[in-house]
Amino acid sequence: MSNGPKNTQLKVSGLSIGYARRPVIKDLTLAPFKPGTLTALVGPNAAGKSTLLRGLAGLQRASGEIHLGDTNLLRLSLPEYSRHVGYMPQSLPQRVALTVYEAMLSALRTSQGLTSSTEARQIAMTTLERLGIADLAMRGLDELSGGQRQLASLAQAIARKPAVLLLDEPTSALDLAHQHRVMSAVQELGVERGTITIVVLHDIALACRWCERILVLSPRGLAADAAPSKAITPETLASVYGIEARVERCSRGFVQVMVDGIVCDRDF
């Protein structure tokens, strides 16, 4: 819900996240994120992907600087922070007796400055409509299929039009078609609204297909930060995941990874 111009960049410098003695992310500096771009955050389990994302979302103790335009987000209070940054957690709630629409209302009404109920009604419905799930508005969250649930969750994260959108494994537990449907929706929205989107993904093919920039995070730190063809190389995959793989471009120019084996001489 930032009111600033849409060409503000997100700059991360000297970012450490976690406890003072045992930071999970240590002194991380990244090239600026441009509006309307979609970046994937990939890496092995326990590399700190979710921690980094939570840190960027203001949910985890962090030091350093996260600048959105001229604003240092880390100086903001949580309510202010949440106006600029939308976050979609990995785990979705279970056994909640709320409808999709009510969840949207709660996303909109809890924020400060957006108290008018008429406005919240409209934004809730147009956001759902935008993701093609307006017809699910009055369905209970518990009644939805996995894919619908992810879209409903995405709708809650984008309802307030954040300048920065952080998604933690939005496609896990989704079938092939729904994975791409969700990614396509995310990409379209990003371009349309000039949102800076960062997505944690496990599927490298999916990341290469939809994202223009890939951050590869390993437990030892940032292993690569570049366009898919530069970030995803046999060397990176070997050093980060400990796998032997070929990386080739398909006839349409997308990066494809073929795994041939597991490198055993590494301590993983």
Added chain:
Amino acid sequence: MGTWFTIEDGEGRFFRWELCRRQPGGRSNWHIDALKLDDQFHVSHKRAPGPYAAKGGATALKADNRETRVADRSAEFPHLAEYDRLVRRRMAIMAVLATAAVLAFLADVATGPSSLSAIEAVRGIFFPSELSGPKQIIVWDVRLPQAVIALLVGAALSLAGAEMQTILNNPLASPFTLGVSSAASLGAALAIVLGLGWPGMDITYLISANAFIFAFGSVLLLQALARLRGTGPETLVLFGIAMVFTFNALVAVIQFIASQEALQQLVFWSMGSLSRATWDKIGILALILVLIGPFSLRASWPMTALRLGEDRARSFGINVPRLRFMALLRVAIFAGVAVAFVGTIGFIGLVGPHIARLLVGEDHRFFLPTSMLSGALVMSLSSVVAKSIVPGAILPVGIVTALIGVPFFVALIFFRRERT
């Protein structure tokens, strides 16, 4: 946040427009941010007259179009009309519950071991002067206070339970989960057996005051402990269980050393009974509900958001630890006062919120008031049953709520199974 407009296309149709700054590289004029509307949009888009002229794919719109008519757009979304119907249905459910509670209240006043007829008793509420002296005392000093406090205690415990279930993210939580009632029992035990309490206090209030202070203090202690380890629901529940066992053990120690007479009094106290109702207590409990209840309702939206998960709620800008602490304080006051006045009454705080959840869902704007109403209703019915189960005697209502509560609870569990 873009600016929203509704534009009439001259044929009585309304369309939503969203304005935002041009993408980087553009000039400062407004443009219409992609709006994927239905086919109608494209028709009117081409016809759009006046200041907003179509240019290629985008439409230029000057900022002075702010006067463009803004209308209620609910007609555009059939879902919103459906939602309005849902809201009306929930209101109706709440009205039905309230009516049922009033009827249960009248039945409560009408039943009792004395020879007063039901009609006489109910008439006595509205026309006290028609009753003879002793009958007037029965209605106004015995039955009415008990019936009123049944409603208030039911509402307070059920509201406390609803808040507890939400902040602990646990459908099995109740106001007593974290040791509020054990602490109250300890306070009461100290007052009854050892005569410990605040000096200079009237003996009739000593037990209640002690019970409340201990109940409230237990929550502060819990919060202090949780502060050291983070206030997640698991931490709270673990510390709470530790406190339940500690307080119960201390109560057992006091019972062990208590005299026969004091022990009997203590056991009766902890059973929970409405016979301790007085108009003073009713006044205090009502005042607390009126003064603190609104704070519960004010927290409706953050509480609803918390149902979507703690991280999600925080990403909406909600200070979850604070929300939890404030809710815990309210629970301590509601449950502490209720326990202090009528003893431990189980199951209302567990079952009331469950009934409400089944009836209206978990939008806390409806969930919290419905919990209060259903708690008041069940409590009132329990009071009627307590008076009618054994002819000529009144069972402590705390026993009855558990006996009614268990089958009801089992039925609810079966119902849930079917749904999932």
